[in-house]
Amino acid sequence: MLLLLSASSLAAGAADCPRKFDTAEIIEAANATEKAFTKLDKPGFRTGQADVESRMVCASEILSPAAQARIHRVQTLGAFLDGRMDRVPVALSGLFAAEPGHQIPASLLPDGHPIRGLVPSAMAYLRDDPGVELPKPGSGWIEADGAHSLRAATQRSSLLQQLDGQGAVLATHYRWPDEAGFDWVVPVAGAKPSAVATRNLSESHAVVESKPAGPWAHRAPLLALAGTSLVTSGVLFALAADARAEFDASPVLDSGASADEEADYRAELTTIQGDANGFSYGCYATLGVGVALGVVTVVTW
Structure with missing residues (x-):
């Protein structure tokens, strides 16, 4: 043939x-x-x-x-x-x-x-x-x-x-x-x-090798965690900004409001402020984690 x-x-x-x-x-x-x-x-x-x-x-x-x-x-x-x-x-x-x-x-x-x-x-x-x-x-x-x-x-x-x-x-x-x-x-x-x-x-039979893992393969978990942390930080920052905007836009309590109305008003403002602070702290924490993981990945490359 x-x-x-x-x-x-x-x-x-x-x-x-x-x-x-x-x-x-x-x-x-x-x-x-x-x-x-x-x-x-x-x-x-x-x-x-x-x-x-x-x-x-x-x-x-x-x-x-x-x-x-x-x-x-x-x-x-x-x-x-x-x-x-x-x-x-x-x-x-x-x-x-x-x-x-x-x-x-x-x-x-x-x-x-x-x-x-x-x-x-x-x-x-x-x-x-x-x-x-x-x-x-x-x-x-x-x-x-x-x-x-x-x-x-x-x-x-x-x-x-x-x-x-x-x-x-x-x-x-x-x-x-x-x-x-x-x-x-x-x-x-x-x-x-x-x-x-x-x-x-x-050789009568060719030897097949598997492709070696890329130089970044063992760092993939660190890169994934760093990316996730940075994305989470961005989301929390947006939520904190919304909460602060809501706090700033809250109407002034009418001077003739009753004691119960004043208590409810203050409780609502406290909740909004607490949410804003919590989101801010979470934003800073996850940002720090993301940056730290990124630094570790670069230093150990």
């Missing part, structure tokens, strides 16, 4: 490229391949798919999102023709990762085509992917689906490009999530890869 060139053959192909191909030439090959698909020309499609793959590994430049999407699209069609329906949503997911909002033309896949029915499954593969650590090639970096990344997807296919320190393309590789190792990476003198990435270069 021509569904996927092996990692070793892709690496060898990149090293033995008769010439380099730009984005336009890769899209040109994809156009011819998809044309064969619409004509039900399976041999023509196989030849075209191989041409797309060979041009891809010999890419001369960083591939545009459109070009990457077209490569994923060809691999999706190839998986379908091979009867690998398990790989169809995986490749489709890579397509939508490379170019979000990509629209597959109806001339290629009419409404009701089985591939279209797998789009929801493909979208699900975009979520909660722990990823596998990529090797650090040295002075350059690796881009996954057009973005600088330290990890490769483990739930969907991805298009990886290794760049040197000046941004020139050293290698391009189409990676399926069940693929182990990164022997297509071109060794470059420079920084040492991490222990996990080093193992992934040669």
